[in-house]
Structure formats: C-alpha cells, structure tokens
Amino acid sequence: MTTADHVKTTIYGRPVSVDGVPNLYEGTPVVKWTPPEPGIDNLGLHSWDTFNIPGVGEFNVEFDGYVRVVRSEATDCEWAGAEVYTNLIEMKMVAESEELGRITTTLNPDCLSAGQIRTPFDPYAGEGPAAKACRMAVGCLFDMPKLGKTLFNREPVILTIDDVRSIPPAGAPGKGQIYRMLPLYDVQDPDGEPVGYLTSLRFNMGGYLAEEQVR
C-alpha cells in the first residue's frame, strides 16, 4: 500500500509522478557519476533513533526496513549539472524496544515526503567529479503500542546524505538534521502538547531489495 491515493495537505518538496515509472529491485546496477533513468527505487534502510518521551524516558532504538522512492528524470544527462527530484512513496521501518514495544514507522499519508539530489553550493574539495548532496523532508507516523499512541511530526524530519557519488546513494550513511528536539504529536490529540521528541537520527541506506522483501 502506498500513500499515493491519499489527499496530501502538507507538501514538503517537489511532486514527482509515478506514472509509467518502473520499479527497480535487486540486480539493478548502480553506476557512479552517471544520472540514471527515472525509477522507483526499492531500497533497504537501517536507522538508529533516539526518542525522548517526557515523563517516560529516553529510548535509543534501532530500526530496520525499507523505503520506496520515485526519482524524476535528471535535469541534465551530465553528472555535474544534473538535479534529480524524489518522493518517498512508501516506508516501513520496525524496531523492537523493551519499553516502547514493537515500534513501526510509516509515512504520514497527509504529507508529501519529498527531496532532491543536486550539487551543493559548498562542495567538498577533491579530485574528480563533484559529489552531490541528497536531502529528503519526511512526515512520519511512529506507532508505539506500549505507549498506546501513534505519534507524528509537524516539522519534517530532514534526512541528508552527503558525498553522493551515485543515484540512488545505495550503501551511504546519512543523518537526520534534528536541532536538539523535534516535537512529536499524538494523532488522537493533534492540537495538544507534544507527547514525545525525536532527538537524534542517523541511518544507512541499503541496496536494492528483491520484490518479495517489500511486500
């Protein structure tokens, strides 16, 4: 199930159409310094998140799962000038926490989670082609059964990958750009006080998955 058919009120970046775009699975080559054809990347993802739940505690949890990302056509066939736009169309990440239970993170269907890959204005010095910067602004649902709540963010989680040498940046480490604490709200009381905070997030992008791994 994707969130594609749900009306999105919050748009975090440029929309990318999925119409006619092929799904890409295990075995798809990832070529360095080369803008690829449009595709839906089915990729593994692993992350280490820290939640702070006031009155309950701080919890370091490790998630594993997958994402499905639709990529636009590159704006240029040469690497140097190419920009690529992305939408996160599906995400499922699961963590086991003794205190919080089995946490499942999915996309908030009210949000278009979106990003882009382009050459930064402050590139790292180095030989060869300039590496790109990847960013994605994400609206999540964090289902925490032992807490009896599903939490969501209103500031997007900004996931970034630097030193991008291929698209997708399979295998690359990344970071959630969280300044001190990102407020999380209860879907049952969306205008109430935040019930938790995401205070840290780092991740590793995995490689292409087999089709049965994202079903």
Next chain:
Amino acid sequence: MTTADHVKTTIYGRPVSVDGVPNLYEGTPVVKWTPPEPGIDNLGLHSWDTFNIPGVGEFNVEFDGYVRVVRSEATDCEWAGAEVYTNLIEMKMVAESEELGRITTTLNPDCLSAGQIRTPFDPYAGEGPAAKACRMAVGCLFDMPKLGKTLFNREPVILTIDDVRSIPPAGAPGKGQIYRMLPLYDVQDPDGEPVGYLTSLRFNMGGYLAEEQVR
C-alpha cells in the same frame, strides 16, 4: 494584516489561540526566569540571510523588521517545568539588495508558523535555573521584485534561540537551522524546480516595539 483568517493547509506546530490575548508593546517588562502571562509580543527582528539563486548568483542580505508572536499560557507557573507554545501571526522583514532589489519577507498564509519554548533534554551545565531552548518553524514568502518572483519554502525555516532566560527572549541572538541549502519555489510555478535556495540565516531578536512601529 495578519494571516489569521486564511485557511492553513500546512501546520508546523501547535496552534495557539489569539482570542482575548493582549497585544504587548514597548514598555512591557521582560522578567528573567519567570513564565509570563499569555500575550502577543510585538518585537523587532534583524536578520542576515544568504540566498543562492542558480544562474544568478549568491547574495548576502540584511533584513530589518518586526514579528508578532502569540504566546500560550505556560504549562507551569514555575520556570523549570514551564513550556510555552507560540504562533507567528505576522512578520515583515525588508532588505535592500543592489542585485535583487527591495526584498520583503512575510508569512506564507497557507502555513501555520509555530514553535515552542521548553527546557531542552541536553541543557547546558551552569549555575542557577536551566536556560530554555526556543524553536519556531516558519513558512515564508520572499518577494524579490528585481528577480520578478516571489519565492516560498516547503521545508520550514527552523529558527532557534538557545540559552533562553526570559520569555520572550528579547535581545537574544538566534540561528536558522539550515543544512546546506533550503529549497525555495516560485509561487507562480509551485511544482516546478526550486528557483533559489536559502543557505544561511542568523538573526537577533529585538525588544518590544511601539504600536506605531508595527502598523
């Protein structure tokens, strides 16, 4: 004019009502380590922004203007446990740029720009009461007449002030938490490529203004 009467599709934080909340102007005392009564703070603001407009150039511009911020009742009458929620209900910042003309930044009326002040989970060590952290997620319109465009952001600009010892944190320096580049879109082509990027922002909160200064 405020954006209060416009339907907001993008909600960046907790809504705070303006009903019955008094406007506060020049002469209002700011008391350290003390949660204040609810109010609408009419404050000066000064900022230094860097824009990168692909194909045009990089521009460092200095803005001056004001904000109007409605503050909720504090969740506790003691400083240590008090949390305060804020909505930015009006902003007008003006900069003169030789290349970009007279830039005017206002609130995007589609967005509820919102924030909070609370004790961080990673407080600075020190004597006396713990200083708080202030954050505000903001949706802006950047009118750039010489470019012939009005730009807007889809990832909120996260404005933060650390070491907050009074509410409002009048006179305090702050920072926009921008990782490398925050994409800006053209209001006339909202689903098109970003036409510019905000790459840096720092600011100083001013003090209370006289009523005629925010008219």
